[in-house]
Amino acid sequence: MNTTRDAQQAIRxxxxxxxxxxxxxxxxxxxxxxTQDASYTAFFGTVYRGRADIAGGHQALFDSVLKGTTMFNEIVEVRFYGTDTAVVLGRGDVGKKRPGKLPKVQTYTLVRDADGQWRIAAFQNTKRNRLMEGFTFKVTPAAAPRRS
Incomplete structure (x- = not known):
């Protein structure tokens, strides 16, 4: 699986x-x-370190406050850095029903693991604050990212 198309399919x-x-x-x-040594930063700042920490923390959440929720993801962009590393920019959320707009911006750093499978090595989840973003760009227009 060496082609970009194959890698994108494996990532999906x-x-x-x-x-x-x-x-x-x-x-x-x-x-x-x-990955075994992954870092996982939740939108409110909690950092899980390693697969076991991610598993245990999430199982506790699935058994309580996140019980019965659904994950909603949208991949915005996949960029490759060599054949075994990719950065995925996405939007997402979890809940009982899909929101109109996915409010969280997510960055995933992926690596092709020793077994040839793509896995997430680092994850950052940020809840987008459109009000603050709009205010900032109104006051400081040059701070707005260029759209391509």
Missing amino acids: ELFTAMEDAWNRGDGNAYAACF
């Missing part, structure tokens, strides 16, 4: 597996989408 399959695991409330299967 990884995201499908991650969503499936979340939707089933399976902390171990969810964490299997991450």
Whole structure:
């Protein structure tokens, strides 16, 4: 699997597996989408370190406050850095129903693991604050990112 198209397909399959695991409330299967030494930063600032920490923390959440939730993801962009590293920019959220707009901006750093499978090595989840963003760009227009 050396082509960019094959790698993109494998990454989409990884995201499908991650969503499936979340939707089933399976902390171990969810964490299997991450490298053994992954870092995972939740939108409110909690940092999980390593697959076991991700599995345990998420299973506790799936069994309580996140019970019965569904994961919603949208891949915005995939950029490759060599044949075994990619950065995925996405939007997402979790809940009982899909929101109109996915409010969280997510960055995934992926690597092709020793077994040839793509896994997430680092994850950052930020809840977008459109009000603050709009205010900032109105006051300081040059701070707005260029759209391509």
